[in-house]
Amino acid sequence: MKKIAVILSGCGSLDGAEIRESVLALLALEQAGASYKIFALNQDQYHVMNHLTGQESIGEKRNILQEAARIARGAIEDIANLNCDQFDGVVIPGGYGVAKNLCSFAFAGSQAAVNEQVLAKIRQFKQQRKPIGAICIAPALVALAVGSDKPTLTIGTDSDVAKQIENTGAIHQPCVSAECVVDSEHKIVSSPAYMHGDATLLELYSGITKLVKKVVELA
Numbered sequence: 636m637k638k639i640a641v642i643l644s645g646c647g648s649l650d651g652a653e654i655r656e657s658v659l660a661l662l663a664l665e666q667a668g669a670s671y672k673i674f675a676l677n678q679d680q681y682h683v684m685n686h687l688t689g690q691e692s693i694g695e696k697r698n699i700l701q702e703a704a705r706i707a708r709g710a711i712e713d714i715a716n717l718n719c720d721q722f723d724g725v726v727i728p729g730g731y732g733v734a735k736n737l738c739s740f741a742f743a744g745s746q747a748a749v750n751e752q753v754l755a756k757i758r759q760f761k762q763q764r765k766p767i768g769a770i771c772i773a774p775a776l777v778a779l780a781v782g783s784d785k786p787t788l789t790i791g792t793d794s795d796v797a798k799q800i801e802n803t804g805a806i807h808q809p810c811v812s813a814e815c816v817v818d819s820e821h822k823i824v825s826s827p828a829y830m831h832g833d834a835t836l837l838e839l840y841s842g843i844t845k846l847v848k849k850v851v852e853l854a
Contacts (some may be wrong), residue, residue, distance in 0.1 A: 636669060637670070637723040638722050638853050639726055639761070639832035641657075641725070643673060643699075644703070644735075644750075645703055645730070646706055646778070647686055649684035649689065650683055650824045651730055651731070652733070656771055657730040660839050660843055663840075663843050664851075673712070674713070675704075677706065678699055678700075679697065680702065680732060680735070680736045681731035681732075685779065699732070700713060714753065719756060723766075724765045724766040737750050738844060740799070744800035745779070747845040751788055761780075761784070763776065764822060768814060768823075770826055771828040773825075773835065778804075784804070784821060786821040787807075787818040787823075787824070788806070788825040790817075811831070812831045819853070827842065828843060
């Protein structure tokens with residue numbers, strides 16, 4: 636049985652991990668016959684958003700690990716405890732938390748910084764030739780980490796975001812939410828998911844399932 640690490644960026648599409656993408660990724664891993672363990676950064680998230688109004692909750696603070704534990708039902712560990720040697724691959728669901736908490740792509744595009752712990756883990760998986768699955772905006776994080784290797788990945792069809800990704804050295808390939816892009820050479824698999832805001836849950840399920848299945852096959 637393949638063992639896959641899952642990295643969450645909080646809980647909630649506007650300031651953490653996208654909940655639907657995260658749950659569908661976990662479901663797909665079980666369906667693919669893989670086991671998984673969930674990890675998150677143990678630090679405050681960039682900011683807190685009111686998901687009803689879409690406005691920032693000024694003065695409120697939340698911890699990324701504690702928030703991600705909502706999705707993991709408490710079965711989660713500090714990313715500092717993620718030993719890449721013990722896993723066959725990694726999957727990173729999307730949500731703005733990826734672009735705000737794990738890196739600063741939401742604010743600085745291709746010039747963004749990546750959290751040092753997250754950067755180290757992604758590069759370790761890449762160096763060990765273990766597959767990386769990136770959902771929604773997570774391919775931008777992967778591009779920031781290993782774009783100089785020129786992997787092929789997708790964030791869908793947003794030309795502005797695609798340009799920022801290509802500025803890192805990565806190659807962008809347009810894709811719909813129901814599909815995924817596979818870079819077999821670099822063992823990176825990506826799917827747009829809610830980068831297409833009008834994507835249906837069925838389309839998400841299709842694309843994420845294909846992504847996870849390929850990650851497990853490449854592991």
